[in-house]
Amino acid sequence: MTIPENPLLTRSLLYLDGVAVSFDGYKALRGLSLMLEPGEMRAIIGPNGAGKTTMMDVITGKTRPDEGDVYFDGRHNLLQLDETEIAQLGVGRKFQKPTVFENHTVSDNILLAAKAPREVFATLFGGARAREQETIDRILETTRLTDHRARLGGALSHGQKQWLEIGMLLAQDPKLLLVDEPVAGMTDAETAVTAELLREIARDHSVVVVEHDMAFVRELGVKVTVLHEGSVLAEGTLDQVSADERVIEVYLGR
Amino acid sequence: MITGRFLAKLDRLGIAFIILMLAVAIIVPVLALAIPAKSAFAIPPYVVALMGKYLCYALLALALDLVWGYCGILSLGHGAFFALGGYAMGMYLMRQIGARGVYANPILPDFMVFLNYKELPIPWWGFNFFPYAMAMVMLVPGLLAFAFGWFAFRSRVTGVYLSIITQALTYALKLAFFRNDFGFGGNNGLTDFKDIVGFNVQADATRAALFSISAIALVIAFILAKAIVTSKYGKALIAVRDAESRVRFLGYRVENYKLFVWVVSAVIAGIAGALYVPQVGIINPSEFDPGNSIEAVIWVAVGGRGTLVGAVLGAIVVNFAKTYFTGVFPEYWLFGLGALFVLVTLFLPKGILGWLSSLRRKPTPAPPASLAERSTIAEEGGSAQ
Numbered sequence: 018m019t020i021p022e023n024p025l026l027t028r029s030l031l032y033l034d035g036v037a038v039s040f041d042g043y044k045a046l047r048g049l050s051l052m053l054e055p056g057e058m059r060a061i062i063g064p065n066g067a068g069k070t071t072m073m074d075v076i077t078g079k080t081r082p083d084e085g086d087v088y089f090d091g092r093h094n095l096l097q098l099d100e101t102e103i104a105q106l107g108v109g110r111k112f113q114k115p116t117v118f119e120n121h122t123v124s125d126n127i128l129l130a131a132k133a134p135r136e137v138f139a140t141l142f143g144g145a146r147a148r149e150q151e152t153i154d155r156i157l158e159t160t161r162l163t164d165h166r167a168r169l170g171g172a173l174s175h176g177q178k179q180w181l182e183i184g185m186l187l188a189q190d191p192k193l194l195l196v197d198e199p200v201a202g203m204t205d206a207e208t209a210v211t212a213e214l215l216r217e218i219a220r221d222h223s224v225v226v227v228e229h230d231m232a233f234v235r236e237l238g239v240k241v242t243v244l245h246e247g248s249v250l251a252e253g254t255l256d257q258v259s260a261d262e263r264v265i266e267v268y269l270g271r
Numbered sequence: 272m273i274t275g276r277f278l279a280k281l282d283r284l285g286i287a288f289i290i291l292m293l294a295v296a297i298i299v300p301v302l303a304l305a306i307p308a309k310s311a312f313a314i315p316p317y318v319v320a321l322m323g324k325y326l327c328y329a330l331l332a333l334a335l336d337l338v339w340g341y342c343g344i345l346s347l348g349h350g351a352f353f354a355l356g357g358y359a360m361g362m363y364l365m366r367q368i369g370a371r372g373v374y375a376n377p378i379l380p381d382f383m384v385f386l387n388y389k390e391l392p393i394p395w396w397g398f399n400f401f402p403y404a405m406a407m408v409m410l411v412p413g414l415l416a417f418a419f420g421w422f423a424f425r426s427r428v429t430g431v432y433l434s435i436i437t438q439a440l441t442y443a444l445k446l447a448f449f450r451n452d453f454g455f456g457g458n459n460g461l462t463d464f465k466d467i468v469g470f471n472v473q474a475d476a477t478r479a480a481l482f483s484i485s486a487i488a489l490v491i492a493f494i495l496a497k498a499i500v501t502s503k504y505g506k507a508l509i510a511v512r513d514a515e516s517r518v519r520f521l522g523y524r525v526e527n528y529k530l531f532v533w534v535v536s537a538v539i540a541g542i543a544g545a546l547y548v549p550q551v552g553i554i555n556p557s558e559f560d561p562g563n564s565i566e567a568v569i570w571v572a573v574g575g576r577g578t579l580v581g582a583v584l585g586a587i588v589v590n591f592a593k594t595y596f597t598g599v600f601p602e603y604w605l606f607g608l609g610a611l612f613v614l615v616t617l618f619l620p621k622g623i624l625g626w627l628s629s630l631r632r633k634p635t636p637a638p639p640a641s642l643a644e645r646s647t648i649a650e651e652g653g654s655a656q
Binding site: 077079105109116119121125129130135136137142 | 524
């Protein structure tokens with residue numbers, strides 16, 4: 018498979034072009050095109066059913082699109098890879114519903130996510146090395162979970178689970194983080210902490226955040242892409258897109 | 272080397288279990304052989320054989336717990352691996368009969384002479400050689416599990432569908448082994464064994480030795496299983512059980528994780544079957560019956576899934592009850608077994624072992640973790656679950 022000659026593509030970290038997905042005739046994505054530069058943090062907003070989660074499913078290999086191109090890091094065709102291979106390339110994902118390993122302790126959750134050989138025999142014979150332990154300690158500190166390290170994932174509060182999952186992403190140390198509605202169901206105080214966490218992460222990772230919460234998006238202060246009915250409606254700063262006639266129409270109803 | 276490092280990881284229950292099993296491996300043969308039969312402490316030979324059988328079932332339960340308890344693969348066909356190991360041992364024992372059979376053919380077992388075989392079929396070659404037979408005890412179930420798992424896990428067959436295929440696997444093998452022209456003794460299976468590595472299988476001393484070997488095999492398998500589930504691999508395995516797709520998005524090859532434990536489990540089940548056959552004196556296609564595999568699932572559920580020791584406990588308790596009740600009320604045993612499964616599922620979802628450990632924990636004050644939880648909830652205005 019030859020990669021199309023395209024300077025935009027080769028410079029990008031994530032490149033989606035004309036992606037279309039339909040489920041039993043329902044068009045979840047119709048010609049979605051999006052480009053993310055290395056190191057960029059991007060917020061994606063849009064009403065329910067705009068295709069935000071489907072987009073993440075396509076990028077992570079969970080859903081195969083009917084049409085379109087998806088490239089990562091300017092050279093990897095993600096449509097030819099499965100979830101494991103995409104994750105190993107350096108794409109991390111946080112789900113909408115926090116999914117931590119409920120029967121593992123907080124620190125084991127991070128250990129499992131931590132960047133390390135993933136082959137069966139490597140994990141069978143290699144224990145947690147000192148370097149991994151340092152990483153775990155640092156991430157527990159960042160995610161404010163140091164005091165909870167020995168508790169089971171399932172015993173954490175909703176907000177703590179979200180932070181643990183962000184911590185797992187950090188441990189994975191991916192080039193690109195996809196974060197789906199990180200503040201859904203959080204209190205205002207927790208939301209503020211989460212925004213701070215994500216900004217911290219964005220310093221040395223590229224991040225795509227899908228979010229409903231406008232106040233939270235404003236707090237992030239990054240470029241915003243508005244999705245509507247499976248394609249991009251507007252792109253720009255939050256103030257620019259909020260002033261856009263079509264965005265107002267979509268959000269306020271016809 | 273690896274064992275030594277993992278011994279440090281054993282919990283108190285695990286150490287107690289190992290000590291108990293090793294003690295049983297020594298004491299039972301002593302009581303069976305060295306004590307005069309009239310003494311109150313003497314163990315009659317048939318009891319030794321019966322207990323040896325329980326230990327083989329316990330080994331099968333341990334194998335099943337490894338895949339079901341730790342990886343969430345509910346196998347309803349583990350009896351197939353057990354029976355294949357048993358057949359491999361049976362074939363060795365058949366070849367040892369030699370010219371002592373009814374037809375006195377030095378090469379061909381009786382059933383082959385009866386069915387007009389002219390020469391030994393290729394699958395039987397080498398089975399007169401003990402190390403080869405023992406290699407087959409592990410290789411045949413292991414390779415079958417590898418082939419089965421390779422396709423099933425790669426195609427992401429999970430849950431009920433996987434359970435149904437495992438059931439079909441053991442049923443298909445049962446039908447195949449029932450056929451006379453399949454070459455493994457058909458309906459009657461393999462029996463009339465004479466000796467094993469030169470010792471008479473019927474002799475009390477051989478019985479006692481087989482019992483001890485079964486207990487030691489159980490200890491070794493337990494240490495191996497414990498080493499697997501406490502390693503980082505084991506943690507990933509539990510994660511696969513609880514949230515499979517999440518593990519995939521972390522970059523783990525879930526199918527390889529499943530395949531490894533599945534093959535290890537099948538090999539342990541095969542060894543269990545191989546130890547079982549000389550102690551019961553027969554192997555026939557009914558060992559492939561799906562009902563046997565389901566019974567093994569009940570042992571694990573009764574004892575406590577995902578605990579290893581619980582699986583062993585469940586196998587021994589249920590089979591002891593089976594021996595007792597089939598003696599006292601033979602016609603009601605199956606109802607009893609069904610009721611036991613329903614009651615355990617309803618009232619002891621974590622099995623006997625889970626129930627015992629919850630009893631033990633109750634009197635102690637709430638652990639610090641729950642205190643910490645309460646204070647966090649207070650801080651955050653009660654958003655915790």
